[in-house]
Amino acid sequence: GxxxxxxxxxxxxxxxxxxxxxxxxxxxxxxxxxYRQSLGQGLEFLIYFQGNSAxxxxxxxxxxxxAERTGGSVSTLTIQRTQQEDxxxxxxxxxxxxxxxxxxxxxxxxxxxxxxx
Amino acid sequence: GESVGLHLPxxxxxxGDNSIINCAxxxxxxxxxxxxxxxxxxxxxxxxDIRSNMDKRQGQRVTVLLNxxxxxxxxxxxxxxxxxxxxxxxxxxxxxxxxxxLIFGTGTLLAVQP
Numbered sequence: 001g002x003x004x005x006x007x008x009x010x011x012x013x014x015x016x017x018x019x020x021x022x023x024x025x026x027x028x029x030x031x032x033x034x035y036r037q038s039l040g041q042g043l044e045f046l047i048y049f050q051g052n053s054a055x056x057x058x059x060x061x062x063x064x065x066x067a068e069r070t071g072g073s074v075s076t077l078t079i080q081r082t083q084q085e086d087x088x089x090x091x092x093x094x095x096x097x098x099x100x101x102x103x104x105x106x107x108x109x110x111x112x113x114x115x116x117x
Numbered sequence: 118g119e120s121v122g123l124h125l126p127x128x129x130x131x132x133g134d135n136s137i138i139n140c141a142x143x144x145x146x147x148x149x150x151x152x153x154x155x156x157x158x159x160x161x162x163x164x165x166d167i168r169s170n171m172d173k174r175q176g177q178r179v180t181v182l183l184n185x186x187x188x189x190x191x192x193x194x195x196x197x198x199x200x201x202x203x204x205x206x207x208x209x210x211x212x213x214x215x216x217x218x219l220i221f222g223t224g225t226l227l228a229v230q231p
Contacts, residue, residue: 004160013136018134022167040125041222041223042221042222042224043161043206043207043208045219045220081128091159091160105151105163105166106151106154106163106219107163108161108162109160110158110159110160113160
């Protein structure tokens with residue numbers, strides 16, 4: 001079956017511009033996550049969506065970052081007034097959460113490589 | 118200026134040898150652990166997981182060992198192949214209300230020499 005997809009795969013933008021990154025989770029997965037990975041680093045949690053619950057935004061680094069998830073499926077991560085330090089790979093993951101389970105395997109997309117000039 | 122290259126712990130092994138990648142996790146209350154493999158230019162790929170009520174789990178050519186006493190996790194790869202070359206991340210799930218949020222380690226670069 002289809003995995004998590006992300007678009008675009010690469011994005012080059014100028015400092016100060018806004019960017020939108022898209023994530024299509026695995027069909028039927030109710031949980032969706034955004035992470036950021038800088039060169040040679042681990043994954044930094046940004047935001048988490050679970051069903052109709054309010055998202056966990058605790059990892060967003062500044063108010064220039066926002067995300068939404070429409071219809072419980074596709075998600076868009078928006079970075080306003082981009083800065084050079086925003087350059088990184090942005091990864092999306094989804095997981096299937098059911099019943100009372102609070103842990104489940106996250107499956108990752110290929111990422112969007114953002115370069116801010 | 119920006120540094121170039123990876124600053125990750127590196128494990129170099131010969132093709133055919135067994136590899137052991139270690140990870141120390143943070144929280145004694147973590148209840149679920151995953152190993153991911155990340156090849157260059159790709160997203161992390163699930164390898165194997167283990168829950169805290171177990172101390173060993175085996176997959177195809179891979180084994181994960183969990184030592185909760187010392188908060189240590191290891192990934193063993195049998196008969197390592199060139200295709201195993203990648204960065205390996207461990208992740209722990211630390212229960213925090215309703216959030217299913219994984220905490221990732223910094224990763225280990227596995228380099229397999231032919």
